[in-house]
Amino acid sequence: MAESRHSVFRQFAASDWDGFLKGVEKEGLRVDRNGFIAQTPHPEALGSALAHPRITTDYSEALLELITPVFNSTGGMLKSLRDIHTFVQQNLGDEVFWAASMPCELDGDASIPIAEYGSSNIGRLKHVYRQGLAVRYGRMMQSIAGAHYNLSLPDSFWQKWQALLGNEQSLKDFKSDQYFWLIRNFRRRSWLLMLLFGASPALDASFVAGVSHDLSRFDERSWYGEWATSLRMGDLGYHNNAQASLNICFNELITYTQTLDRAIHTAWPAYEAIGTRRGDEFIQINTSVLQIENEYYSAVRPKRTTEREEKPIQALEARGVEYIEVRCLDLDPFSPVGVNEAQIDFLDLFLLDCLLSDSPRIGDAECERLDDNYKDVVARGRHRELSLCRGGQRTPVSQAATGLLEQLEPLAELLDGWQGGETYRKALAAQREVLSGEWSVPSARVLEAMRASGMGHREWGMDMARQHQQTLRQEGLNAEVLGAFETMTSDSLAMQQQMERADTLPFGEFLEHYLHS
Known part of the structure; x- marks a missing residue:
């Protein structure tokens, strides 16, 4: 019998283990004092959304995205994320940074401004891509x-x-x-x-105005899913009927990139009509199933840092997978930065175990x-009576969850033994505690907090946002960190102007070149 990968991993010495490399991209809406999505432009004090390395926008002009550098420690990464949040909070005026995944009050598509990136060809391409998302799916989904x-x-x-595995591939292919x-x-x-x-078990009534759904009434301005954990990742959130036909293969890099490339070059009748x-x-950008790779919605993506004007598929094919991006995480509304330490340490443990456990190819039946x-x-x-299909049989979700957590315990002990301390055992214990007793999972805590406060989703979201803003503004930034952010702001604005001056091609020609490169 072949030696298990976990056993092979135990042949590492403590001195061989250099830990994980990690970073976070955290989104959040700017919201006005009345709890309505902000209609103001991206604040100039936050720099250029096109060129700033830490602060940009996602779909909407009001949807900020904050990006940490890569760190080798959870503490360093969270400190960086907190600093970015603090700088943002200091420059929002009387607006607040929404704390929840599901949005604040909206008034239909027209109330959600599409992000602007200036007049450079790259900036216009980013804007047109978002226009494409609007005409394909509407803007409401993009406010999450x-x-x-x-x-x-x-x-x-x-x-x-x-x-240790005796593998003779190139390092690039082996890593991929x-x-x-x-x-x-x-x-x-x-x-x-x-x-x-x-x-995200609850949402503002404005998000589903005129939409058929099976949610329960929380109050006159809020709906909730009685047993839901994440409305964001359900049918009301990120979904796409056209993409359901793609059958993206996650078994190996070549089939993954080929399937995505085919989608980018396969016309979709409804989009052709537009x-x-x-x-x-x-x-x-085009009338294909996907305009670009990033349009594909998935809970996880293999990624590679792209060079200037390089497409993600090209980067993956040329240099292989560099890191993985976990995309299914709701914002933690109880945290001023949307994530927390125990969560990040658990994710490291969880993902490493995914690497070390047996992982046969996924066929169509298993995929379904x-x-x-x-x-x-x-x-x-x-719902305690929910059962999942695992190993060819139905298993109660509580039993399946407990079993997976128990499976992680030896790995947590090994990593803690190498590094000293109790980082991973504590992270694992925190999740066990969540699943003990009455299940204090975040989705349950959100509903409990809303009920205890007597507030609906809109009011509770505003209350949490104001609390986080007050906390971070009071903490402030030291002069060195503040100066670094102010320099990034001015440098990014200058870089955007430089990019706009450097363009020589009309946008139509630039787009043609982009599509055929």
Whole structure:
């Protein structure tokens, strides 16, 4: 019998283990004093959304995205994320930074301004892509916010791991194959993250105005899912009927990139009917199933840092997978920065175990079962009688969750033994505590907090946002950190102007070149 990968991993010495490399991309809406989505431009004090390395926008002009550098410690990463939040909070005037994943009060598509990135060709391309999302899916879905967790392992790990496995591939190909090994197991287990970290069981009534749904009334301005963990990841959140036909394969890099590339070059009749222009205005990049790779919605993505004007597929094919991006995390509304320490440390443990556990290829039948498990936990994860399909049989969600947490214990003990301390055992214990007794998972805590406060989703969201703003403004930034952010602001504004001056091609020609490169 072949030696298990966990056993092989135990052949590492403490001196061989350099830990994880990690970063966060955290989204959130700017909201006016009345709890309505902000209609103001991206604050100039926050720099250029096109060129700032830490502060940009996602879909909407009001939807901020804050990006940390890569760190080798959870503490360093969270300190950076807190500093970015603090700088933002100091420059929002009388607006607040919305704390929840599901949005504040909206008034239909027209109330959600599409992000602007200036007059450079790259800036216009980003705007037209978002216009395309608007005409394809509407803007409401794009007002939702989440946190993306990026994780990789250093080359020192991969070189040692490759040697222990006796693998003779190039390091590039070996790493890509191993990241897809991890991703396959992530897909098998991602339902657990929705149970442990789903935090969007309720929403503002304005989000579903005129829309058919099966939610329950919380109060006159709020709806909720009785057993839901994450409305954000359910049918009312990120979904796409056209993409359901893609059958994106997560078994290996070549089939993944080929499937995505085919989608970008396969026309979709409904999008062809819309066209790419409305008069002289460009309203989508193309009429294919996907305009670009980033349009594909998934709970996890293999990623590679792109070079200037390089497409994600091109970067992956040229240099292989560099890191994985976990995209299914709701914002933690109880945290001023949307994520928390125990959560991040648990994710590291969870993802490493995905790499170390057996991970056969996923066939069509299993793929369907995995999708069903995920959807069931998103919609009804807190219902104790919910069962999941695992190993060919139905298993109660509580038993399945407890079993996965127990499976992580030996790995937590090993990592803590190498590093000293109790980081991973504490992170694991925190999740066990959440699933003990009455299940104090975040989705349950949100509803309990709303009921205890006598507030609906809108009022409670505003109250949490104001509390976080007060906390961070009182903390402030030291002069050195503040100066660094002010420099990033001025440098990014200057860089955007430089990019705009440097363009020589008309946008139509630039777009043609982009599409065929």
